[in-house]
Amino acid sequence: MGRAWLPLLVFALLAAAPFAGLGEGYLLTILARAMIMGLAATSLWLLVGGAGLVSLGHAAMLGVGAYAVVALDDARVTEALVVAPVAMAAAAVFAVATGAVAVRTSGVHFIMITLAFGQMAFFTAASLAGYGGDDGYTLYGRNTLAGRRWLEDRLVFHYLCLGLLAAAVLGGRALLASRFGRVLRAARENPERVRAVGFSPAPYRLVAYAVAGGVAGLAGMLLANATEFVAPSFLAWQRSGDLLFMVILGGLGSLHGAVLGALAFVLLEEGLSHWTQHWRLVFGPLLVLAVLHLRGGLAGVPGQIARMVRRG
């Protein structure tokens, strides 16, 4: 149990949030957004922490999922049981198409080529005049679930996001523990040795890239429903930087770090922007300080404290 108490505590707090006097609506809206970003950050963690692939274009996957909602909304298809699989498939297909080129590179070049594909997706979204172009697209309404307007209920949406986030974290763990995940992690540490024992890392990385893309597409579908609005700014490279920051802030040591990082990021952003319009003036230096001094991320903090206590 030792290592599991922190994620369990976080999920328990999230589950209890609607009943802890926080049901005033606005905070639930923020928490939903935090959990959706947590889902996207979890998928990015699979790439960065699991496969060692630092993508600076992950917001594009989210954006493809969100624009799938837009395209279907425009065609009057609003059933979530149809929209969600389509959004995931669209993002996964985009991931396979771009990943086929990207996984051939590594290190800095991988960062740059994912950034390039992200920018291509951004400019494509900005040119979709039928879906509002630069100005974005306002949905007619949230998707229906099994024909009912359940997603408009704050509580249902809250627990839906929580359930999907928990499923993604558990699924990601199972994936990394599987034979597939072991090859992926081994290729992160030493690709030459992996090749020497007869595995080619590229197909494994491509599958991981597609899976991460699909999960990010689901996050995009949820985000579109949460805001009932989709704009090209969802795909801007700064959003990819935000996602990467959530992953690092949480810590690369464990998968639930992505959830911690996303929660901390969104809550900090909301808190600071309430306090001052120029919140980035505080947020930027905090980011620098976190990188310089919080090396294990938030998920590593309990371990650090435990060590300090033991040393006395």
Place this chain on the structure above:
Amino acid sequence: MSFGLLLVQGLNGLQFGVLLFLVAAGLTLVFGVMDFINLAHGVQYMLGAYLGASLASLTGSFWGGLLLALPATLASGLVLEWLVFRHLYDRDHLSQVLATFGVILFLNEAVKLAWGTAPLQMAPPELLAGGITLLPGLQYPAYRLAILAAGLATAGLLWLLVERTRVGALVRAGATNAAMVAALGVDIRRLFMLVFGFGAMLAGFAGVMAAPILSVEPGMGDGVLILAFVVIVIGGIGSVRGAFVAALLVGLVESLGRSLLPDLLRLVMAASPARQAGAAIGSMLVYAVMALILAVRPRGLFPVRG
């Protein structure tokens, strides 16, 4: 599509290319010598434009703004190096990307706080305010030609500095094997600082020169930064020559793609969708070129051995 329009767009592309080169040169040297990804390099360009514009209105002359902005951007680069970047040299690329991303957030917001969100204007020098007749009936702004000339001259000086001086030899040696240079008794930290400050000043110079033809606004460095990264990746990281060739290529592709594609597509499509599709494809053409070059030559056009 007349020859005159092609000429104007070609010149615009080259002029954008030399501006990109001035930003990319510092980026590729810092990256090559220190193995350091500096996302905050774009804000140096923005700072250059802001300082140039406000110092020009303070002194009442473009030249005053230019001459004062150069040491100011040099100083800002050195301060940032001292405060943040030197603590990141021995960290992984991921940490560098994130910490410099934080610096971008801070400086973009600081600029908003100091100068407001409304775009600033800067007048070109009176000497270069007019136009030059390229062809009969075709005028081109003299100032834009001056940018092209100044950019090419700076590129030439930079080549002399890197290829023909002792400091340049140290910089090239540092790009190939920094540990060996340090072992030979060179103060590599001071070399790093020098390269850093110089790179920041070059980006600031590009910003001042761009200020009269672009609107000076918060976040103006971000787009340039991404393109400068495309440039150094296409050119081969650490190679100044590669950055020059790639910057001109990217400038031309960007400018010609955006202006010609809508017209080309009109040959096969209706006017309105052709304009939209042309604009979209024109914007992403640079990235497609980069993906193509990386797929064929993963280390760029002029890889630095080492």
